[in-house]
Amino acid sequence: xxxxxxxxxxxxxxxxxxxxxxxxxxxxxxxxxxxxxxxxxxxxxxxxxxxxxxxxxxxxxxxxxxxxxxxxxxxxxxxxxxxxxxxxxxxxxxxxxxxxxxxxxxxxxxxxxxxxxxxxxxxxxx
Numbered sequence: 867x868x869x870x871x872x873x874x875x876x877x878x879x880x881x882x883x884x885x886x887x888x889x890x891x892x893x894x895x896x897x898x899x900x901x902x903x904x905x906x907x908x909x910x911x912x913x914x915x916x917x918x919x920x921x922x923x924x925x926x927x928x929x930x931x932x933x934x935x936x937x938x939x940x941x942x943x944x945x946x947x948x949x950x951x952x953x954x955x956x957x958x959x960x961x962x963x964x965x966x967x968x969x970x971x972x973x974x975x976x977x978x979x980x981x982x983x984x985x986x987x988x989x990x991x992x
Contacts, residue, residue, distance in 0.1 A: 868930075868931040868935065869931055872931040873935045873936070873939035874939065875935070875939065876936040879936075879939075879940050880902050883898065883905075884898035884899060884901075884902055884942075885898070886898075887902075894958070895964075895965065896945075896965065899942050899945050900946075900968060900969055900972065902940060902941060902942055903941050903942060903946060903973050904972045904973060905940075905976070906937050906973075907972070907974070907976030908977065908983075909980055910977060911976065911977035911980025911981035911982075911983075911984065912980035912981070912984045913929065913932045913937070913980075914929075914980075914984070915980070915984025915985055916984045916987065916988065917932070919984075919988045946969055949965065950966055953965060
């Protein structure tokens with residue numbers, strides 16, 4: 867039940883943030899989805915590190931609610947895939963390639979940044 871509620875929160879957050887980003891940056895490139903996936907990747911890296919540290923006592927339910935529910939609802943791999951196919955179908959092969967490369971690279975960097983931030987926080991908290 868908590869994971870489902872978390873997913874609703876994450877999905878609503880994704881909807882709002884993609885809407886907001888896409889209105890700030892008007893372009894054929896899906897900046898909103900890319901931004902959400904980067905932020906979600908950074909957040910999951912941070913939560914994974916913090917939840918794994920037993921000194922804080924983060925419950926398995928809390929970790930699952932955040933990572934599977936909230937961040938699962940927030941990130942958008944299916945939207946990324948659809949937008950890539952739509953770019954390809956519209957003849958924008960280079961844009962599609964750039965989007966795939968940027969998505970993979972930024973999301974990997976996001977997880978790394980989140981993990982490093984979690985490590986840093988854990989060293990200073992306890």
